[in-house]
Amino acid sequence: MTSVDTATIFDIQRFSIHDGPGIRTTVFFKGCTMNCRWCQNPESIRPGKEMAVYVDRCIGCGMCGHVCPTGAIPADRPGRIDWRICDSCGLCAETCPAEALVLVGRTITADDLLDDCLADRSFYNVSGGGVTLSGGEPVMQSDFLRGFLPLLREEHVSVLLETAGNYAYSKIDALLPMLDHIYYDFKLPGPEEYRTMTGGDRELILENLAALKKGTVPVTVRMPVLPGINTAPEQIARIGRTLRSIGIHEMQLLPYNPFWESKLPRLQTEKRPLMLSDKNIDYRHIADALEQIGIAAQFPARHPGTQDAL
């Protein structure tokens, strides 16, 4: 079956130092079962390939218009795609010399992905690192992973999965023997909020978490801090109590990063900037509140990849 031999990914990031222990290589799988309004990788949501346009890089050479088979790029507007017509064939991206048109997503075979995942093996060895599966929702491509993860296991590479848990348990169950650690996102207090803001099913997510918790693979629960969305004291308390009730005693807080908003103009998306800022968020305060419920919450001393406000 070809569908399990290849995966659709949109990035492979070497030298990841914030996605699990040690030095890691993170593979970003394309496609997600949810659609969070604040998604850090809005280009990851659709399962198929899609185009991104970097207007500022375009040098106006017009080559894209010539190669586009659907006429989605009008001759008088080189480098601008009519999303209604474009079928994401990627020909323009291949031609564009300036990386102004980029095809997000590529099909990769297990063997090629393995090569990429092993390239930094000596760094994994010295640091206790390995491969992190991220996305998107990697578990959506569980059929591929079932064939791929054993290859990593054979090479003694440790594997960490980042997941949001919104899928039938059988999808992840099959992967468990090949995972060393799971980072599991839990984002919002109530089912309604989950449904409207992420499209996810809170009960399913909780059930899966509870089931995983009983297994042997260590699970770390992570909560993205979303200023004004899940930061009210009663929201924090509810999240804490829910997690506590299924036996969670520890979790991590992920600081909010608005970087994703700058990606929106490049994509065909209905997402809108949320203009949130964590300037007034006291992470320690949230951690203390969780502490009172019996959950030890870690939060990073600084925000990975963002400038500390001075």
Add this chain to the structure above:
Amino acid sequence: MSVQPSPSLQAQENHRIRLDQLKAFPENQRLKKIRQDILDSGYHLCTQKASLMTDYMKRNDPQPKWLEPLRRVHYGLYGNSMKKAAKGMPQRTWQIAANNLLNRFYQRCQPFSPSENQLCFAKAFRHILDNMELKVYDQELIVGNPSSHRVGAPIHPELGGLLMLPEIDRLDTRPNNPIPIDAAQRRELKEEIFPFWFNRSVLAFAPLYTKNPELFSQTTEGCYFILTQFAGISHVTPDYPRVLRMGFNGIKEKIRHHLDRMPDTRGNRATEERRAFYEAALITAEAAIAYGKRWSRHLTEQAAAEKNPERGAELAALADMFRRIPAEPAATFYEAVQSLFITHVMVHGENFQHGVSFGRVDQYLYPYYIKDLETGILTTEKALEILGCFIAKAGELIPLFFDRATEFFSGLSSASGLTLGGCLPDGSDGVNELSYLFLHAYDQVRLRQPNFHVRVHRDTPAPFLTLCADVLKKGGGLPAFFNDEQVATALVNSGFQEDDAADYSIVGCVEWGVPGKSFPAAGAVFINLPMALHLALHNGKFGTKAFGPPTGTALDFQTMDDIIGGFTTQLRHMLAIAAEGNDAIEKAHARHRPTPFLSTLVEGCIERGIEVNNGGAIYGTVGCQGVGLADVADSLSAMDELVFRKKRLSLAEMLGAVDSNYEGREDIRQLIANKTSKYGINRVEADRWARIVSGIYTRAVFQHKSPRGGPYLGGFWSMTTHQGFGVRTPALPSGRKAGETLANGISSVNGRDRLGPTAAMASAAKIDSGLIGNGCALNMKINPDQIQGEEGSRLLRWLIRGYFDMGGCQVQFNIIDPAILIDAREHPEKYRDLVVRVSGYSAYFNDLTDAMKDELIDRTLHSSRSLCGC
């Protein structure tokens, strides 16, 4: 013969690294003061050695009086042509021929034999040591002033000092690295010193040993290659431990031992020269002893005049010490360090200040340290203070380069290397308490020099690497790291004995050499690799000028093999010219500027009776660096992908765009930049070209043999020559425009290592290191944000370990906040102590050329972009 104390096993056990005690030292006020004094003192030209040497020579090796009028006219013309050359106007062929003719003529009129010459320079050295002004600076515990200023740049007219002639008037106002000079110095140089040496220096004589009349123009032009040794050879790790072990009395005895066994020399020139060498060496060893005595007297006087009783006692102790050293072996740790440094000073009374290195200091000083701790005359704190004083001392010398050379060697570092850690002969780890102490001492001193180098192998203790990382993180880029396994292998492949290779230490910036046994001339030659590619693609021409053999034009190349063939031909041709030129310079050194004192400190010279410039050292290799490796790799990768594999362009079309400097062909430049594989992102397509080119280069270099007996050894490190060459190099098929800087060392082209440090390292590990006998530098830029705290130190350790496990040879890190650099560019006065790692060595940011500053800012900006915002 050896009187080096060897500590008992018990003693060693007692002082196994007591990490808890070595964790942190309070700020040492003495070191703080010394550091500040050095930073505050500014730089100054030092003409003391030049003046004493000229004075001696005028009296003892005068040129005949009747030559004077001719010389005067000749000097006038010479000065003019030098000034023109400095402005980039090459000398005419007839001028060169006339110059050479005259220089040959003078030599005839003044027939000093090589033997007489040796003796004469030995006596001149004695004259210098006898008369050099002695200065003791406030609070210092290690004395010895290598120049007449706190931070001085000695000029060497008998070597290449005449290169400074055109800029003596504006030395203090020139835009790059201005160096204060006073009116008296100016006058003396112009009227006494230069007119005496202009026709009898290495610079004057070197052209007589080459068949290439354009050599001098070619090297000052700086397009194809740079030959540095007009300025002096230096770049050596003298056998300082020999002085600690035997003292100069012992060295004298050793010389005498050989001298007494010399057969009858009459009528045999070779034996006569050997005898003369021994006699010359004896004179210098005696001069060294006398110099120690002179210090003793001077310190006694200083002690007597000192009002502060505590300081008086320190000076008296030093005076007492100098009653014995450096004549006698060192008896204590303190004596050992002082004897080591005073010998270093004396070496610079004879040699140009560049790359004279200290070797494996933590190893050879360790027995003294342990013994003194055992007997209770030393504490760890005291040892730290002594080491700190020693380290600060090494920062008192800066090199003097003429203006065009500063483009290639910006940063004013005289690059004295110092090596810590590494394997012992039995394969066990050599890190000891002193290795830690050296780093702690450096941490408190933090001046531009010496260059700290750390040898790493499987068993290097993690806490030691952590301390290295902690020290490194505070900026300054020191220490650099070397992989024992790879370096030793490269040295064995290059012809070194296995045990010698295993004992390697770092010479200068990154060059690996065998301490005390090799005279590696490690900084001799720099080759512009992309220029060889340019010539290959343009039928041997650069512009309208034919330089290399015809190798075809765009239409002639059907495959990548054809291009590689052309590149190899041009490279070999370029190397042949450079090596012939360097040989000529070395022959001039050998014949006209022997260094008998240095010869007493390099193994093989006394044993064989041959002076070091004449091939006395056990290993007489020459270092030959390839610059711009990544630019060539990226260019080849671009042509391979776009022209031959994907066929998106014809070669003619591509080269057309390149030759128009991508003017109007930004599309092609973008295509290259974005759609071809680059070296530095761990893609086979580009990395293989770096591997191929590095292999071609090191093998081609290895074909050449130095007049001193050893092979030429390839290296990939560039100081700032990538900047100098870059200015002169036309656009390349890599997408690089004309004039842009080249890549440094084995690093990727700036900003192209888009996948972060591990991918860049994985690419670098692919380079064929088998024959890299003269060092390579991988510069990694790290965002300061990522290496904070303990986690950050761990991260650096992982990167070093991971890279070396992959087979990397060397790595150094530059951790600087771009915001600070930008501010420092605007406000140099605020950042006098901002040390940054250039390529292969550290320099004060303020001492860099503007172009270098920009490059560094650019580099750091790129790194924060690629490592941040993930």
